[in-house]
Amino acid sequence: MRLTFVGASGTVTGSQYLLECGGSRILIDCGLFQGYKQLRLRNWSRPPYEPRAIDAVVLTHAHIDHSGFLPRLAAQGFSRTIYSTQGTRELCRVLLPDSGRLHEEDAAFANRHGFSKHKPALPLYTEQQAEACLSQFRGVDFRQSVEVAKNIYVEFCPAGHLLGAASVRVSTREGTITFTGDLGRPNDPVMKPPDTPGPCDYLVVESTYGDRIHPPIDxxxxxxxxxxxxxxxxxxxxxxxxxxxxxxxxxxxxxxxxxxxxxxxxxxxxxxxxxxxxxxxxxxxxxxxxxxxxxxxxxxxxxxxxxxxxxxxxxxxxxxxxxxxxxxxxxxxxxxxxxxxxxxxxxxxxxxxxxxxxxxxxxxxxxxxxxxxxxxxxxxxxxxxxxxLQASSSHADANELLAWMGKLPNTPKAVFVTHGEPAASDALRLRIEHELRWPAFVPESRSVHQLFDGFPP
Ligand SMILES: [Zn+2]
CATH class of the missing domain: 3.40.50.10890 (Rossmann fold)
Structure with a gap:
């Protein structure tokens, strides 16, 4: 099994992981980079794989930094199924066309006022392209196993971060890997607390607040x-x-x-x-x-x-x-x-x-x-x-992330810490190593890891 960190490494945006196993290739999340210009430019560069050769995309949730690259991927030739929970599918029906509309409006505004260096400025994708990729979605119920590519099964587990938000557990003949997606908080005023998925050999955990504790205020x-x-x-x-x-x-x-x-x-x-x-x-x-x-x-x-x-x-x-x-x-x-x-x-x-x-x-x-x-x-x-506002975050803080990991039914071979600014990811890595005594890594952007082949050494 080979895992490539396409996005959300050294940053919180652009979530995207390429998993290759037994001749199949799937993407977990397909998000837009946001923020610094050097990150946003990555939305325009070609991905490190051939979009036509991807067998399936699996989404953890609908936020644009996890789903917003999909219309572009489909426009580049990806024509297979996008698997998500029912809630994520419905949210994407609202959010992706809106994202396309915004890209078009921004390009039109730049052209009207002539402040773009590109003439004419083009949208990353259009509202119509976003509408078009919606037909590729297939909604799956929570905790139901579905075969997304040959011998690759996926199960969605509630993550408490947003309607439809899930952690994704991928099972293959070689073993299992869980992607937390964005994890919510145990006491969120709206969402139910995140659930714990079954055992996994490897874990990819988010670290948005890996170096912070939310203040205990109302x-x-x-x-x-x-x-x-x-x-x-x-x-x-x-x-x-x-x-x-x-x-x-x-x-x-x-x-x-x-x-x-x-x-x-x-x-x-x-x-x-x-x-x-x-x-x-x-x-x-x-x-x-x-x-x-x-x-x-x-x-x-x-x-x-x-x-x-x-x-x-x-x-x-x-x-x-x-x-x-x-x-x-x-x-x-x-x-x-x-x-x-x-x-x-x-x-x-x-x-x-x-x-x-x-x-x-x-x-x-x-x-x-x-x-x-x-x-x-x-x-x-x-x-x-x-x-x-500090107290109403929809992301677990460092203590809550560790408590969630502590509830996993087994000890993973290794944890990859992603979806965080470098300081936050590294702080969480240290706490995982010291408090849980699990091997933990902060992967470089676009790094490739061969799993199950004696990894980690
Ligand atoms: Zn999110």
Whole structure:
């Protein structure tokens, strides 16, 4: 068995692993690189395999850094089946066309304003190409074994990170390997805790927060503590948040704060063309999360939903206080970028970051205290307050990752630590070696490892 780390090595984005076994080749995840330019450029380079020769793709979950390269792969000739859970398949139906639309809008904007070095600037893929690859999806139930290529079987295990999110256990004649995907938290307000898959010979574990412990504070109180002062100074609160998952968790917290009269009276807008679809999915996949029908209804009605571009633009003229929730979560694109242009320059306003901010993104720059940010080729001074929510992460922290690994029914031959900035991955590697006493490695990008051939030596 041969494993190639195509992406998510030395970084949190671009998740993609090539597994070759008995003449078959499968990909686990097929994500976009985001953040630093040198990473984003990798989306344009040819992958280290022939797309036509891939027998199947298996997705852990729908986030774009795990699924967003699929339309490009299909356009390059991959025509076989994409296996995922039912929830991931439905989320991808919403997210991938939107991703294609954003690529097209960015290219069109660059061409209109002439700030791209490429003439004309081209999209990585189009909305139509994204729509086209959706027919290749096959939804599989959790904990059901499916043969994805000759003698390669895959089983999805709930990962608690997002609707449909799974750890993937791959079984072959040589042995088994488990990919954690992104792991959620044991006490997430929305998702049920991650489950533990069966035994594995090798483990590939994420390490987004491999060097951090989430503070033991109440996420609702933390949110309120940020909102209150901004409301008092009549500021506009812009919360960049991934349209599916993060946004609903925030809406649930806002609905609960409102229900106990803790929240000042102010309008809340959910500005996303995908909002309605996402909300319906929470009703459909009710057994994956903890919120009952009544709270689900309250969560879904906590905000006024704007779906059209005109309604979205109108949000940029009205005065505060108000809350605008809009994607993307790291402010790399999407409607939130327009709201940042409108509101980042006024010190009454608050930009509240809600999830992990990968290096090289506007979100990371804001968090690092940048005095100005660049949007659409123009510079905007940062005068608004910038904050980050720490307690409501959808990723397990280092202790929670170790506790999850400790529940595995056996000791793996080796653990590969991926999906983290270098410091985070290495910190987790050290803890795995010292506390669990398992051999652990942080693989280089595009490195190739021969498994079962006496590895590790
Ligand atoms: Zn994710």
């Amino acid at each position: 996420p609702e109180q933390e949110l309120l503590d940020w909102l209150k002062p901004a409301c008092e100074r009549k500021g506009v609160i812009v919360i960049p948040a991934f349209a599916v998952g993060r946004t609903q968790t925030l809406l649930l917290m806002l609905a609960r704060l409102r229900a106990r009269n803790a929240l000042p009276d102010l309008p809340i807008f959910m500005d996303s063309p995908m909002a309605i679809d996402a909300t319906q999915l929470y009703r459909k996949f009710a057994d994956e999360h903890r919120i009952d029908a009544e709270e689900c209804r309250r969560m879904c009605s906590a905000a006024q939903i704007t779906t059209t571009p005109e309604a979205s633009k109108a949000l940029d003229s009205g005065a505060g206080p108000k809350i605008i929730l809009s994607a993307s979560g790291m402010a790399t694109g999407g409607r939130v970028v327009h709201h940042l242009k409108a509101f980042v320059g006024d010190k009454r306003n608050l930009i509240l970051l809600a999830g992990f901010q990968a290096g090289g993104t506007r979100g990371a720059a804001l968090l690092a205290g940048a005095e100005k940010i660049r949007i659409h080729g123009e510079e905007f001074p940062v005068r608004a307050q910038v904050g980050q």
